[in-house]
Amino acid sequence: MASKVALKTKGKASGKKASPEEKSMAQNLKEWSTWAVKKAKVITHYGFIPLVIIIGMNSEPKPHLSQLLSPV
Amino acid sequence: MAGVVPPGTTTQSEAPTPTKEERVDYMNLPCPIPYEEIHREAFMSLKPELFEGMRFDFTKGLNPKFALSHSVYMGPTTIPSQSSETIKIPTAQYEFGANFLDPKLMLVGRLLTDGRLNARVKCDLTDNLSLKANAQLTNEPHMSHGIVYFDYKGKDYRTQFQMGTGALFGANYIQSVTPHLSLGGEVFWAGQHRKSGVGYAARYNTDKMVATGQVASTGMVALSYVQKVSEKVSLASDLMYNYMSREVSTSIGYDYILRQCRLRGKIDSNGCTSAFLEERLSMGLNFILSAEIDHSKKDYKFGFGLTVGE
DSSP states (O other), X not given: OOXXXXXXXXXXXXXXXXXXXXXXXXXXXXXXXXXXXXXXXXHHHHHHHHHHHHHHXXXXXXXXXHHHHSOX | OOOOOOTTOSOOOOOOOSOTTSOOOTXXXXXXOOGGGTTHHHXXXXXXXXXXXXXXXXEEEEETTEEEEXXXXXXXXXXXXXXXXXXXXXXXXXXXXXXXXXXXXXXXXXXXXXXXXXXXEEEESSSSEEXXXXXXXXXXXXXXXXXXXXXXXXXXXXXXXXXXXXXXXXXXXXXXXXXXXXXXXEEEEETTTTEEEEEEEEEEEOSSXXXXXXXXXXXXXXXXXXXXXXXXXXXXXXXXXXXTTTEXXXXXXXXXXXXXXXXXXXXXXXXXXXXXXXXXXXXXXXXXXXXXXXXXXXEEEEEEEEEEOO
C-alpha cells in the first residue's frame, strides 16, 4: 500500500543520522508506521463489514439473529 | 399512494424571500451545496449508472437503521485495451453489503467476490464538523486506496480538507455570494503522481434552473446547465473541455420523473446515445432497463435488472 507523505518527508528530511549498525529514530518510526498502516489495512479489510453488522444488530429495535441469515 | 421521487432531483431552492421587492439580506445567505456536489443536478440527470448484462439487487432492512444488501451481476465487462476495439470478458459477481444509517453516523460496506471492499464512513462529530472516509481495499498489493475528508459547515460557507493515500492532499472552500450564486475554489496536491492543481467553481441556481461552471489548472473546463421545465421534466446539458489536450465533448439529456418511473436519456457529441429506465412495478420492486449505443466505437450495451427492497 502506498505510504503516506508524512513518512516520505521524514525519510527525506532526516535520513540516516547514526552509523550503519544503529537504526535512527526516524528510520524506526518510519518502519513502525508502515507496519501499522499495513496492519490497519488488513484489519479494515476483514473487520469493516463485521463491525457494521455488530453495530447494526445492537441498534434499537434489536433485530433477531435469524433475520440476519434468512432471505425473507 | 405517495409517488416515489428519487432524492436530489429538485434543484436547490434557497430560503424563500417573501417578495421580490425586498432587499437581499446579505447577512443571511443560505448554506451552499458542498463543493464536490456542485454539478449534482447535471450529474444525476446525465450520468445514470448504465450497465450491460443482468443485475439483481436485493436490500433487506432489518430495522430502520440497518440493512443488508445482496447484489448479483452477470455480464460482459470491458477491459481497457491498447487497440481501438473494445475487449469484453463475461464476468459474474456477487456483492454483499451492509448499511448502517443513523442521523449522526453512516457506515456502508460492500464486499465483492474477488475480495474487494468498498467502505464509506460518515460521522458528524459536531453540528458543523463532519468526518467522511472512503476506502477501496483489494487483495492485490498497492492497489488499495483511501481518502479521509474533514468538512466544516459555516453559516453561508463550507470548507473541506482531504487526505488520501498516495500522498493526496486537497482543500476546497465554497461561499454563498448572493441567494442564488455561490463561488468556490479548491487546491490539491497528489504526491505520488507529482501533480498539483488549483480550481475554481461557480454555481448559479434559481427554482427553475441551475448553471454551474468549473475550471481547473489540470486543463479541465466543465460547464453545465439544467432547466427544470416542469415538476416532472428536466432538461440538462453539459460541456467538458480540456484545454491542455484540446478535447471537447458535450451532451444533452432529459430526465422525466413520472409517478411510476424515471426515464433518463442523453446524446453525446462522441456519437453515444443512452437511456436508462427505472420502472416501479410495485412497492419496493423496481425494474431497470439500460441501453447505451456508441456509434463511433460500435459498442452496443443493453442491460436489464430488478431491484427489490427500498
